[in-house]
């Protein structure tokens with residue numbers, strides 16, 4: 595529980611060079627006019643252990659921020675406050691791993707495996723169109739299925755399985771492939787009873803021939819009216835926190851935007867907001883998106899609309915690898931954007947309301963990890979220690995494939 599203790603800073607003597615009173619509690623500083631860009635206009639809450647409070651306050655003062663309140667986490671009755679005494683001046687601020695204030699979606703309430711491969715739901719295709727524009731590389735389609743005649747329902751951040759028609763090389767039915775759901779629980783029409791996917795056709799060259807992925811080609815070619823075997827939903831890794839004031843950093847490459855599209859619709863799409871009186875998003879949502887070329891940008895019109903309508907809440911940064919250069923003259927990948935904005939990303943991560951989501955091809959992980967390691971080191975933090983803490987606090991969410 596958090597109790598306001600505005601003004602107790604002086605009593606705790608954190609204004610002296612070295613903290614003499616040990617305290618194991620976490621402290622949330624409410625500050626205005628602190629941070630970079632739009633952050634300066636918003637009220638922010640930064641949570642740190644006692645040993646780092648003084649340093650944080652000094653940083654805020656140096657950057658002209660105004661502290662509005664300091665809230666201390668209350669300790670259970672009878673518990674000791676004697677954490678080892680820390681030298682506040684020698685410790686770098688670490689990201690707090692306190693869980694977000696409002697409980698995330700209750701994992702127990704999230705539907706899973708309503709339909710299994712042995713008895714899949716049969717959905718009907720009601721839409722299938724290309725998301726790419728002229729000059730794009732490859733094929734990426736938005737495909738919508740009607741679910742109205744069954745009990746297949748889901749929440750944002752889950753996936754469904756698709757069992758493509760036909761048989762494999764051994765004459766056995768094809769196995770299912772998972773796809774991240776790109777729609778909100780209300781579907782693209784906001785009336786429920788549909789699910790949408792964002793599918794890239796897998797194509798690669800082998801021994802001089804072009805090989806098409808079985809399921810992704812099946813889906814990209816599918817016609818409205820076709821019946822498709824669907825399983826699931828599955829997945830609790832990418833659930834969106836229920837906190838309307840959470841900050842959500844989204845790192846996506848290609849079709850990794852699918853779950854992010856669902857989150858952003860839930861946050862900003864007017865018909866969705868009207869549907870969700872309990873979820874009127876007021877936090878910061880920052881999408882950092884990597885694609886090879888501008889025509890490969892996905893859902894761009896919607897994202898531009900959210901930017902225009904919610905400039906205080908939505909930020910959108912692109913890394914277009916074959917068109918932009920990173921500072922070393924190489925291709926601009928998403929990890930280069932992470933490095934470029936490392937300070938702001940880490941400032942956000944220091945806020946316990948911040949969640950980070952990563953989705954896309956598995957190959958993106960090492961680059962992001964490297965960028966986060968360097969960014970953390972610049973703040974005297976150790977990313978390999980911090981990441982598991984964030985994961986444990988349910989604030990670091992990864993789904994790569």
Ligand SMILES: Cc1cc2nc3c(=O)[nH]c(=O)nc-3n(C[C@H](O)[C@H](O)[C@H](O)COP(=O)(O)OP(=O)(O)OC[C@H]3O[C@@H](n4cnc5c(N)ncnc54)[C@H](O)[C@@H]3O)c2cc1C
Nearest residue numbers: 771772773774792793794796798807808809810849852995
């Ligand atoms: C949780 C999760 C979510 C996913 N979400 C999405 C999504 O939203 N959108 C999306 O498009 N995909 C998504 N995928 C990937 C999807 O499940 C399939 O793996 C993908 O569509 C390819 O399936 P396929 O049947 O077309 O290919 P397959 O016919 O199964 O071929 C894949 C196989 O081809 C081989 N192969 C692949 N590339 C090469 C290469 N360059 N050289 C040689 N061999 C190669 C590999 O053996 C690989 O296993 C997701 C996967 C997971 C696990």
